[in-house]
Amino acid sequence: MEYDGTATIPAPREAVWEPVTDPEALTACVMGATEIERVSERHYEGVIHQSVAGITVTMEGDVRIETLERPERLTFSAVGTDSRTNARMDADVEVTLAEEGDQTRMDYHVDIRFAGKLATLGSRLLRRQINANVETYFDNLAEYAGEEG
Amino acid sequence: MSEQESPPRANEQRSPDGARGRASARGGADREPRRAVGRDTRRRDSWEKLTGRAQFPTDLERPEMLHAGVLRSQQPHAEIASVRTDAAESIDGVACVVTRTDFLGGFDDRVRHYGDAIAAVAAESRAGVRAALDAIEYELEPLESVHDPAESVRDGAPVLHEESRTPDGVPDYGQPVRHPRNVENPDYEQNVDDYHQLSVGDLEAGFAAADHILEETYRTPRVNHCNLDRHCCLAEWDGDRLELVETIGNRTHTEHVLEALFDDRFEVTILTPPAAGSSFGGHSLETLTLEPVAATLARETDRPVRLAFDREAEFTAGDSRHPTTLTLRAGITDGGRLTALDVDVVTDTGAYPNSVGHIVLNSCRHRPLDLYRLENYRFEGVSVFTNNTPSGEYRGIGVTQITWALESHVDELARQAGLDPIAVRERNWVETGDERPYSGQPITSCGLRECLDRGKASFERRRDADEDGHLHGWGMAAGTQVSTPASEHNTDYTETELVANPDGTVTAIVGAIDLGQGSETALTQIVAEETGLSIDRITVRSKTHDDDIEDKYGSVANRSTYLIGRAVAEAAEELTDAIRQRASDRFAVPVDRISIEGGQLHGDGDTADLSTVLTEPVSATARAETNYAPPSYGVHFASVAVDPETGGVDLRTYVAAQDVGYAINPAMVEGQLHGAVQHGVEFATLAELELDRGIPENPNLADYPVSSPHELPDDLVVEIIESNEESGPYGAKGVGTPAITPVAPAITNAIRDAVGTRFTTAPVRDEDVFFGLREAEE
Numbered sequence: 001m002e003y004d005g006t007a008t009i010p011a012p013r014e015a016v017w018e019p020v021t022d023p024e025a026l027t028a029c030v031m032g033a034t035e036i037e038r039v040s041e042r043h044y045e046g047v048i049h050q051s052v053a054g055i056t057v058t059m060e061g062d063v064r065i066e067t068l069e070r071p072e073r074l075t076f077s078a079v080g081t082d083s084r085t086n087a088r089m090d091a092d093v094e095v096t097l098a099e100e101g102d103q104t105r106m107d108y109h110v111d112i113r114f115a116g117k118l119a120t121l122g123s124r125l126l127r128r129q130i131n132a133n134v135e136t137y138f139d140n141l142a143e144y145a146g147e148e149g
Numbered sequence: 150m151s152e153q154e155s156p157p158r159a160n161e162q163r164s165p166d167g168a169r170g171r172a173s174a175r176g177g178a179d180r181e182p183r184r185a186v187g188r189d190t191r192r193r194d195s196w197e198k199l200t201g202r203a204q205f206p207t208d209l210e211r212p213e214m215l216h217a218g219v220l221r222s223q224q225p226h227a228e229i230a231s232v233r234t235d236a237a238e239s240i241d242g243v244a245c246v247v248t249r250t251d252f253l254g255g256f257d258d259r260v261r262h263y264g265d266a267i268a269a270v271a272a273e274s275r276a277g278v279r280a281a282l283d284a285i286e287y288e289l290e291p292l293e294s295v296h297d298p299a300e301s302v303r304d305g306a307p308v309l310h311e312e313s314r315t316p317d318g319v320p321d322y323g324q325p326v327r328h329p330r331n332v333e334n335p336d337y338e339q340n341v342d343d344y345h346q347l348s349v350g351d352l353e354a355g356f357a358a359a360d361h362i363l364e365e366t367y368r369t370p371r372v373n374h375c376n377l378d379r380h381c382c383l384a385e386w387d388g389d390r391l392e393l394v395e396t397i398g399n400r401t402h403t404e405h406v407l408e409a410l411f412d413d414r415f416e417v418t419i420l421t422p423p424a425a426g427s428s429f430g431g432h433s434l435e436t437l438t439l440e441p442v443a444a445t446l447a448r449e450t451d452r453p454v455r456l457a458f459d460r461e462a463e464f465t466a467g468d469s470r471h472p473t474t475l476t477l478r479a480g481i482t483d484g485g486r487l488t489a490l491d492v493d494v495v496t497d498t499g500a501y502p503n504s505v506g507h508i509v510l511n512s513c514r515h516r517p518l519d520l521y522r523l524e525n526y527r528f529e530g531v532s533v534f535t536n537n538t539p540s541g542e543y544r545g546i547g548v549t550q551i552t553w554a555l556e557s558h559v560d561e562l563a564r565q566a567g568l569d570p571i572a573v574r575e576r577n578w579v580e581t582g583d584e585r586p587y588s589g590q591p592i593t594s595c596g597l598r599e600c601l602d603r604g605k606a607s608f609e610r611r612r613d614a615d616e617d618g619h620l621h622g623w624g625m626a627a628g629t630q631v632s633t634p635a636s637e638h639n640t641d642y643t644e645t646e647l648v649a650n651p652d653g654t655v656t657a658i659v660g661a662i663d664l665g666q667g668s669e670t671a672l673t674q675i676v677a678e679e680t681g682l683s684i685d686r687i688t689v690r691s692k693t694h695d696d697d698i699e700d701k702y703g704s705v706a707n708r709s710t711y712l713i714g715r716a717v718a719e720a721a722e723e724l725t726d727a728i729r730q731r732a733s734d735r736f737a738v739p740v741d742r743i744s745i746e747g748g749q750l751h752g753d754g755d756t757a758d759l760s761t762v763l764t765e766p767v768s769a770t771a772r773a774e775t776n777y778a779p780p781s782y783g784v785h786f787a788s789v790a791v792d793p794e795t796g797g798v799d800l801r802t803y804v805a806a807q808d809v810g811y812a813i814n815p816a817m818v819e820g821q822l823h824g825a826v827q828h829g830v831e832f833a834t835l836a837e838l839e840l841d842r843g844i845p846e847n848p849n850l851a852d853y854p855v856s857s858p859h860e861l862p863d864d865l866v867v868e869i870i871e872s873n874e875e876s877g878p879y880g881a882k883g884v885g886t887p888a889i890t891p892v893a894p895a896i897t898n899a900i901r902d903a904v905g906t907r908f909t910t911a912p913v914r915d916e917d918v919f920f921g922l923r924e925a926e927e
Contacts (some may be wrong), residue, residue, distance in 0.1 A: 053223030054267075054289035085291070117291045122263075122844025125223055 001123055003110040003130065007138040011145035013097050016104040017071035019144050020095070029140035031133050036061075042068065048080065052129045055117055057082040059089065072097055086116040106138070175819050176607060176806075176868035185677035186879055189816035190684060193670045194424060194663065203424035206381035206395055207457050214383070215244050215271040217446050217456035218278035219438060220285050221466065222260035222267055225536040225843030226294035226307065229258045229287065232268055237284040242277035245449045246270050246285065253448065254410040254441040260289070261309055261500035262538050263844050264465025266438040271446040271454050296843050298497045298533035299474070301340040308339050309500055309534040334529065342498040342532040345510040349518070349586045355489025355525025359480025361566040367554035368910040370837035371472040371497075373464050374543060375855050378426030378665075380467055381457035384443035390416045391444050396425040398433040398664050398704040404694070407440055418694040421662050428664035429828065430542030431467065433705050437501060438466045464848035468541025469838050471496045471509050471532075475554040485568050487559075487577045490523050492551070494530035499539035505546060506532025512547030512630075515587050516890075517555055519629045519780045520597075521577045526586070536843045542705070544828060545886045548630045549893070553832070553911060556626035556894030561907050570898070574627060575601065581872075588637045593779055594882070596808025596872035597627060600784035603868045604806030608786035611864055612802050619790035619799070624898025626785055628890025631778035632711040632883035634702060641708065642774040644698035645716040647676065647724045649767045653748050653760030655682055655724070657689045657717055660700025661709040666885055667817045668709035672717050674813055675878060679721030680728075681745035682759070698770065707781070707883025710813060712773050714878040719771035727769055732762050779874050781887035783807040785895040787862070791903045796919025798834060798900055803862035807888050808870040811880035815869060821884045822867045829892020831856045834912050 009016050019025030023044065027036045036046030042065040049058050059080030067075040073096045080089040091112040098105045114126060182188045197203040234246040248268045249256045260267060267289075270281040295301040295309075332344045356362060383394040391411075397403050400419045407417045425432065443456040458467060478491040494513045498506040510530040517523060543549070563570040581595045604625075612623065635641035646658040657676050663669040669689045676687045692698050702708060725745065733740040738752040750757050786804040791797065805822045812818045835854045839846040847853045873880035893911060901907050906921040 051288075054227065054287055055224070055291055056288055120225065120291050120294060120842060121223070122841035122846065124841065124846050125844055 001112050001127060001130070003112070003134070005108050005134065007106045007108075008100065009104045009106060009138070009142045009145055010102070011104060011142070012102060013071050013099050013104045016097060016106070016141070016145050019141060020074065025144055029137050029144055031136045052118065053121055053125050055085065055121070057085055057087050057118065059087070082116075087118040088115040089113070089118065174866045175815070176603060176866065180871065183678055183879075184681070185674045185684065186813045187811070188674070188814065190670060190674050190814055192667050192817065193673060197424060204422065205378050205424050205426060206383065206422045207379060209383050209394060209422060209455065211383065211385065211453040214453040214455055215273065215446070215450060216275050216278050217269060217271045217443060217454050218282050219266050219442055219456070219462070219466075220268040220270070220282050220287070221462065222265045222289065223263060223844070224260060224289050224291055225263050225296070226292040227260050227289035228292060229260065229267060230290045231288045233286040234268065236286065237270065237281040240277060240280050240284060242273040243281045244271045244273065244452070245446055246281060247445055247449060251445065252441050253445045254437070259292075262465075262536055264462060264538055265500065266442060266466070269442045269446055271450055294536035294843055295340070296535055296537055296840065298495050298535055301533050301535050302337045302531060304338045306340065307536070309536065332531075334531070337531050340534040342502050342506040342534055343510055344532070345514050345528065345530045347514050347526070347528040347587060349523065349527070350525035352489050352491055352525050352527045356480045358482065358488045360483045361562065362478065362480045363558065363562040363565060364476065364478040365558060365561065365909055366474060366476045367557060369470075369473045369475070369550045369553060370832065370911050371538070371540070371840070372470040372543065372832055372836050373467070373838050373853065374427075374429045374431030375463075375850065375853070376427050376429065376431045379458050379460070379463055380432070380439055381455065382439050382443045383453060383455045384440070384447040385453040386448055386451065389414065390418065392418045392420060393440060393443070394420045394422055395440075396422055396428070396432045396664060398428055398662055400662060400703045401660075401700055402702060410441065420693060421691045425662075425664045428666070429544040430546065432664055433542040460850060461848045464838055464853070465538045465845055468505075468539045468543070470543035470549070471498060471506070471540040471547070473497070473509065473513075473547075473550040475513070475550060477554055477558045479558055479562050481562055481566055481568070481573065483566070485563070485573045485576045487521060487523060487573075489525040490517060490521075492517065492528045494528070494551070496530065496532045496547075496550075497535050497537055497540060498532045499537050500534060501539065503539070503541055505541045508542070509547035509550070513551040516548050516551050516629060518586055519592070519631070520555070520579065520627060522579055522583065537840055538838065538843070538845060545630055545889045548628070548886070548890050549832060552626070552628040552890040553893045553897070556628065556891065557897060557907065557909070560624065560626070560894070560898045560901070571601070571625060578627070590637060590777055593876060594808070594810060594872040594874040595780070595782060596870040597782045597784060599870045599872070600627075600782055600806035600808050600868070603870060604784045604786055604804050607806070607866050607868055608802065608804040611804070611866060612788050617790070618793075620793055620903040621788065621790050622899045622901065622903025623786065623788040624895050624900070624902050625787075626891040626894035626898055627782065628785075628887065628894075629780045629782050630707065630883065630887035630890055631780050632707040632877070633775060633778045634706045634708070635775045635778045637776055640774055640776045641701050641712060642772060643700045643708075643713050643716050644770060644772045645713065645720045646696065646698050646768055646770045647717070647720045649724055649728055649759070649763055651760060651763045651765060653758055653763065654686045654688065655680065657687065657720075658692050658696050658698060659689055659713050659717060660692055660698070660703060661713045662691045662704045664704055666704070666709065666821070667814070668704055668713070670817065671710050671813045672714060675714050675717045676721045679718055680725045681747070683747045686748050707886050711779075711877045711882050712775060714813070714881065716771045716773035718878045719773065720769045723769035723771060724767065727767050728759065728762065731767065732757070735762055775876065777876060779876060779882050781808055781810065781882045781884065783888055783891045785891040787895040787899040789896065789899040789903050791900065791918060793922060796915045796917070796922060798915060798918055800830065800860065800862045800896060802864045802866070804866045804868065805888065805892075806868035806870055807884065808872045809884045810874035810877050810882035811871050812869050813879065813881050818869055818884050819867045822888050823865065825885070825888035826865060826892055827856050827861060828889050830860050830896065832911060833893035833896040834914060835860060837912055
């Protein structure tokens with residue numbers, strides 16, 4: 001499944017870049033995230049709890065940043081696995097940040113694949129859930145960047 | 150002859166903008182109308198509906214009534230690991246939260262399709278229901294699911310019901326099983342809902358005698374009724390008596406099914422709401438997540454509870470037409486004689502048995518033999534459990550599917566053999582008096598050839614000229630369906646009571662339920678015809694549990710006019726005799742000199758109002774029984790213009806020539822035919838509930854394509870043929886369901902004629918035609 005989208009954050013680009021890559025901010029902004037830590041500059045690990053249509057999964061996540069062009073562009077690939085339900089998620093993400101006056105415009109492209117239990121859910125359900133998660137993330141980010149900025 | 154040259158018939162309606170605009174015309178029946186039947190009487194419910202005053206089930210209220218809602222699974226197959234209701238129960242205004250295993254009727258803790266019920270809520274307001282549903286915490290343990298019926302029957306696929314593993318164990322869920330399920334195919338190892346086969350003559354000898362043989366597999370879509378009048382049930386208890394108010398065509402049967410589901414601990418009464426919008430089979434079947442849930446909530450709270458499906462539930466918990474895969478192999482001689490037909494059917498019944506898979510297979514097995522003389526014929530069919538959304542009754546159960554495949558196949562076989570598709574049909578069609586090989590019963594009225602002659606003449610007169618750079622094509626198809634579910638093994642019966650009241654009015658108590666099809670109007674006309682009373686003095690009402698008359702099936706399977714009409718006519722005749730006898734006694738005039746006209750009694754120059762003769766109610770009852778289901782026939786023609794750049798199919802002229810036996814109300818017959826064309830267009834070119842691993846992609850009216858005037862024919866002509874079915878009232882037989890059967894194949898045969906490609910998966914959408922054209926170019 002591929003998604004493209006745009007979000008506008010009411011904060012300057014530098015102020016937005018920071019929480020996009022900061023473990024503490026990520027933990028605060030990503031729905032269901034706990035224990036996100038930076039293993040190295042380009043490698044994060046963490047745990048995300050999600051409940052999709054009655055299936056509860058606890059994903060152990062591994063994120064590797066491939067492109068880091070501060071403060072304009074970021075690409076990364078993420079893998080999440082849930083040993084209990086055998087669910088697996090693979091995602092490739094590209095985010096660009098552009099200045100729009102005092103605000104920051106973020107364009108994102110997500111290519112996401114599911115295996116195991118989550119894959120038994122149809123694309124409509126997953127799409128709905130992911131849309132909700134992405135929306136929540138940007139809402140949280142706007143709030144976080146606003147407070148920090 | 151062009152349209153402009155053709156003088157319009159007296160009863161023809163033309164659009165103001167002439168030949169290119171939408172027109173609708175009718176070729177009426179060639180006979181004098183009688184005093185009340187055979188006339189365009191206005192529908193009895195039209196004014197209430199037109200003015201918005203009609204009360205549909207979702208409009209009903211009761212004092213102290215609670216609203217209800219169902220938490221539905223978004224998983225196609227899962228164990229319910231846990232459900233926590235305390236947070237939902239603590240919300241203000243929430244009266245009750247029950248989980249699936251507490252539903253009356255013995256539900257297990259496993260959901261088997263998207264939309265299956267997990268828990269249910271009753272609350273003072275709809276907002277309270279929504280809040281409570283959101284507050285229920287639950288966990289599902291997903292199970293492997295199966296969505297392809299061909300895969301589901303094989304060993305190794307997930308098993309939906311443990312009982313469905315062995316041929317002898319039949320899962321019941323309190324639902325009736327129509328016959329022992331003997332599976333005589335070793336490849337069908339599990340998940341078998343039902344299995345049918347039939348062999349006539351010598352199939353191999355038939356193929357050996359053929360000069361041309363064609364085999365092809367056809368796939369039909371999962372189509373939803375999309376009734377605007379949603380499923381809605383108002384449940385109320387009086388001790389151990391459950392009263393349900395809801396629109397149900399097959400009411401008596403449903404009462405028995407629910408009583409059996411509740412282990413006969415309770416008495417169930419279904420009352421018909423004041424108005425129904427439409428059914429098309431959508432209101433004919435018990436839907437297990439509706440009635441037992443409403444009944445449970447009402448019992449727990451001891452208050453009336455109203456549960457209505459939302460639109461998504463209509464698609465996912467209500468029924469759609471069985472998606473069916475049909476493989477046909479047929480042989481024909483150079484002279485155009487069909488020598489053999491082999492039909493193999495696999496149909497997807499969804500997760501639970503509801504006895505409709507049986508009807509799909511039965512119809513697919515028999516209808517080819519009601520249409521063609523087939524000396525060598527074999528049928529095998531299996532109805533299969535899957536983790537898909539439920540399948541159930543839909544206008545022309547199984548017949549729509551088999552007729553599309555059969556009429557596509559015969560058309561293609563004729564073309565490939567270099568024969569005229571119409572001539573091949575004519576040569577092989579049945580005719581009046583033919584014996585049906587599966588039952589030994591004769592065909593008592595067959596209007597096929599008159600439908601062909603009248604339909605073809607009308608079609609040729611009106612068809613477009615081939616112009617404007619489009620690819621033009623035309624096609625025809627025939628179809629048949631029977632009236633009543635009766636068979637040589639199954640007697641159908643109904644009783645009617647007519648009461649002449651002291652105020653000079655007559656009430657008819659009947660087994661029919663007006664689901665929007667107009668049965669109340671047609672039956673009123675029959676009473677008026679027989680008694681001589683005017684229409685406005687007659688009321689027809691559905692029998693209730695308290696009326697002492699029997700009726701087997703309610704309003705299903707084209708039986709309302711055909712069978713119930715027969716009982717009504719007979720009872721009306723008796724009532725008339727009784728009234729005339731009273732008048733004779735009263736006026737001392739011989740009974741044979743008494744007549745009734747309007748509301749007046751006439752005898753030897755005296756006239757008196759009916760009310761002056763009746764000092765007390767006079768009643769008459771009659772019973773009609775049959776083990777014979779007469780087939781009705783239709784031959785339809787379609788012309789299309791295909792845009793070679795886009796694949797867009799424009800349905801131009803459509804002629805539906807339909808043998809209805811006798812048209813009791815020609816205007817309503819015409820309405821039935823228009824509706825049939827609309828449904829057929831959806832099946833042929835437009836609609837499908839699409840599932841992705843059992844999860845619906847388009848369960849709403851924005852994404853699910855319902856036909857609009859744009860997709861309907863520019864020019865629609867109805868030709869009513871009357872073949873006089875002697876067993877029906879005035880010669881009438883069924884209209885509604887038979888009329889839909891030829892529509893889809895007539896249209897797709899026209900598309901085949903235009904573009905040269907045979908599409909074997911319906912719906913045939915514009916994009917399919919586009920890619921078909923590109924492929925043909927390459």
